[in-house]
Amino acid sequence: MNNNTSNQNMVTPSPSIAASAEPPKTKRLYQVWPGNNKFLCGGRLVFGHDASSLFLTSFLIGGPAITFCIKMLVALKHGHPIASQPILIGAAVLTILDFIFLFLTSGRDPGIIPRNSRPPEDEAFDLSTPYLDWMSNKTPNVKIPRIKDVKVNGMTVKVKFCDTCLLYRPPRASHCSICNNCVQKFDHHCPWVGQCIGLRNYPFFILFISSSTLLCLYVFSFSWVNLVRQKGSLWFAMSHDFISVALIVYCFIAIWFVGGLTVFHLYLISTNQTTYENFRYRYDRKENPYRKGLVSNFKELSCARIPTSLVNFREWVAEEDDYQDESYRTYNSEFDKGFVNPKQKFDMEMGTMYGKDSMRVPNILKDLDYSGIDDNLKKKVGAKDGTFDIFVLADQDLKYSQWKPKIAPNANIGEIGKL
Structure with missing residues (x-):
């Protein structure tokens, strides 16, 4: 009897509770990564957003190189005096x-910096925004983007808080708007390789453009020799060897691009600059905190060990857990709209819409319902034409107002405007 009574008193868990007790499904990090990268081989290969441009780049490199190799192979087969195995092997090696x-x-990972799911703790409790200040009867305080000063080789360098990745960018890092990642020692986003150029792939990028320049010079030189050594005049040789003429013209044009790019980056290496720093900070016109001397600058690139990736894209993460907390992302999106860029220039994280007097007004204030505010108060604090300014009300004492915002403790910040 007692056993039956005890069995009746037992509470059977609801299906929802039982389902929540099940272990969450897992996925690889690369499958839920919020950036715009493309992954292959289970996250082992990390490409940029525009990785499809590799097909065009491969065609522009391989087309002339393979054509030259085939021409040399045919000439070698027919015993042509200008053809030799070393020339053919040299072209094949440079192409490979x-x-x-x-x-x-x-x-490969160019140096992607892991994102934070929450901002730094000291910043999370200092979110002074116009609409929160107004609710607490304070003068609206519109902040500029948060910046910190750090010392690099005895010089002050400013680091900026990234509102997308929720972190302070290390010195020389920047956020790529195409791949949507913060990258260590960000140089630029190269559309020809479809990837950001940063700390972990910059040495290979230098080798790529240098080998491309050498390949163009190689094909150009031996194609010209091929014309000169033929019997008859140069014009006669050109009229009977269209392939060599086409290769000469193509390589001559390509050398101006890849050769000029190689020389430019050799200059950047000698002064220890990145492309981004050269165009943004103009270190060639002022003191560079990273410059160590010509020899040391080249040694830093050629002898330094490539650091390991900061992000393990193959690690397991819970499927229902987004990489960033969605509730904070909604809040942060409204928070970002309260910033004012001091230069009033386009910024990927900040946007470009401004209100009067260059003040950015959050969209949340535009959706508030003011029907509960006393009409006499509107006439008192507003203009004579009946207009109502939310920032005029912020300077008044709360005792004049009969309206108080009712916000649930767990309410989504994006829903406040609907109250």
């Missing part, structure tokens, strides 16, 4: 090396 460096540049 060029493709290897292209793949190593495009298919």
Whole structure:
């Protein structure tokens, strides 16, 4: 009897509770990564957002190189005096090396910095925004983007808080708007390799453009020799060897691009700059905190060990857990709209919409219902034409107002405007 009574008193868990007790399903990190990267081989290969441009780049490199090799192979088969095995082998080796460096540049992590699911703790409790200040009867305080000063080789360098990755970017890091990642020692996003160029793939990028330049010079030189050594005049040789003429013209044009790019990056290496720093901070016109001297600058690139990736894209994560907390992301999106850029220039994280007097007004204030506010108060604090300014009300004492916002403790910040 007692056993039956005890069995009746037992509480059977509801299906929802039982389901929640089940272990969450897991996925690889690369499958839920919020950036715009493309992954292959189970997250082992990390490509940029525009990785499809590799097909065009491969065609522009491989087309002329393979054409030259085939021409040399045919000439060698027919016993042509200008053809030799070393020339053919040299062209093949340069072409293979060029493709290897292209793949190593495009298919590896350029130095992606892991994102935070929450901002730094000291910043999480200092979110002073216009609508929160107004609710607490304070003068609206519109902040500029948060910046910290750090010392690098005795010089002050400013680091900026990334509102997308929720972290302070390390010195020389920047956020790529195409791949949507913060990258260590960000140089630029190269559309030809379809990848960001950063700390972990910059050496391979230098080898790629250098080998491309050498390949162009190689094909150009031996194609010209092929014309000169033929019998008859130069014009006669050109009229009977269209392939060599086409290769000469193509390589002459390509050398101006890849050769000029190689020389430019050799200059950047000698001064220890990145492309981003050269265009943004103009370190060639002022003191560079990273410059160590010509020899040390080249040694830093050629002898330094490539650091390991900061992100393990193959690690297991819970399937229902987003990489960033969705509730904070909604809040943070409204929070970002309260910033004012001091230069009033386009910024990926900040946007470009401004209100009057260059003040950014959050969208949340535009959706508030003011019907509960006393009409006499509107006439008192507003203009004579009946207009109502939310920032005028912020300077008044709360005792004049009969309306108080009712916000649930767990309410989504995006729903406040609907109250």
